[in-house]
Amino acid sequence: KAGVTQTPRYLIKTRGQQVTLSCSPISGHRSVSWYQQTPGQGLQFLFEYFSETQRNKGNFPGRFSGRQFSNSRSEMNVSTLELGDSALYLCASSLAVAGSLDEQYFGPGTRLTVT
Amino acid sequence: AQSVTQLDSHVSVSEGTPVLLRCNYSSSYSPSLFWYVQHPNKGLQLLLKYTSAATLVKGINGFEAEFKKSETSFHLTKPSAHMSDAAEYFCVVSRSGGYNKLIFGAGTRLAVHP
Numbered sequence: 001k002a003g004v005t006q007t008p009r010y011l012i013k014t015r016g017q018q019v020t021l022s023c024s025p026i027s028g029h030r031s032v033s034w035y036q037q038t039p040g041q042g043l044q045f046l047f048e049y050f051s052e053t054q055r056n057k058g059n060f061p062g063r064f065s066g067r068q069f070s071n072s073r074s075e076m077n078v079s080t081l082e083l084g085d086s087a088l089y090l091c092a093s094s095l096a097v098a099g100s101l102d103e104q105y106f107g108p109g110t111r112l113t114v115t
Numbered sequence: 116a117q118s119v120t121q122l123d124s125h126v127s128v129s130e131g132t133p134v135l136l137r138c139n140y141s142s143s144y145s146p147s148l149f150w151y152v153q154h155p156n157k158g159l160q161l162l163l164k165y166t167s168a169a170t171l172v173k174g175i176n177g178f179e180a181e182f183k184k185s186e187t188s189f190h191l192t193k194p195s196a197h198m199s200d201a202a203e204y205f206c207v208v209s210r211s212g213g214y215n216k217l218i219f220g221a222g223t224r225l226a227v228h229p
Binding site: 102106 | 149151157158159160161164205209215216217218219220221222
């Protein structure tokens with residue numbers, strides 16, 4: 001079974017631009033979560049999508065948004081990029097079966113550099 | 116509210132000696148606890164997870180962790196370190212019951228010397 005895939009793997013953008021990152025979950029997984037990893041703040045939860053609906057949200061500004069499609073693939077968008085948005089963005093998927101302990105499987109990440 | 120504190124930012128051991136990575140947690144709810152490992156330029160891999168069924172949890176690659184509610188700890192151990200264990204390790208807490216919001220500790224970088 002293929003793992004979680006993220007595209008692109010590397011991205012360089014300029015301040016003020018916007019960016020869209022893509023995540024394809026493991027087949028059959030219905031939940032997709034996004035995390036930001038930086039040296040200063042560590043790993044922080046951005047949001048989670050389940051059945052095309054945002055179910056959980058972290059403490060990030062509205063410039064960070066996401067969506068999920070009917071095939072469970074997810075995208076996240078960052079508008080008006082700032083230098084501090086430079087980070088590794090990780091996507092994770094899980095089965096999200098009610099009542100179960102949901103372990104999340106992570107993709108390799110997208111390394112975003114903002115100049 | 117939930118939080119995780121990894122007590123050591125760096126741990127250095129010799130190959131063949133035991134590994135201990137310490138983690139304390141705080142949770143208002145019944146917690147789910149995990150350890151993840153991240154090798155350089157690679158994604159996060161789940162090492163082990165805590166379920167309420169057993170307080171001693173065995174994971175992959177010889178790692179195990181013990182859930183101690185009275186001490187609010189979930190320390191990761193391995194009897195004998197291998198060079199390939201050098202990586203960053205994250206203790207993670209989540210709320211049980213399908214709440215897919217992982218709260219990560221700051222990480223412990225493990226170095227293994229020959």
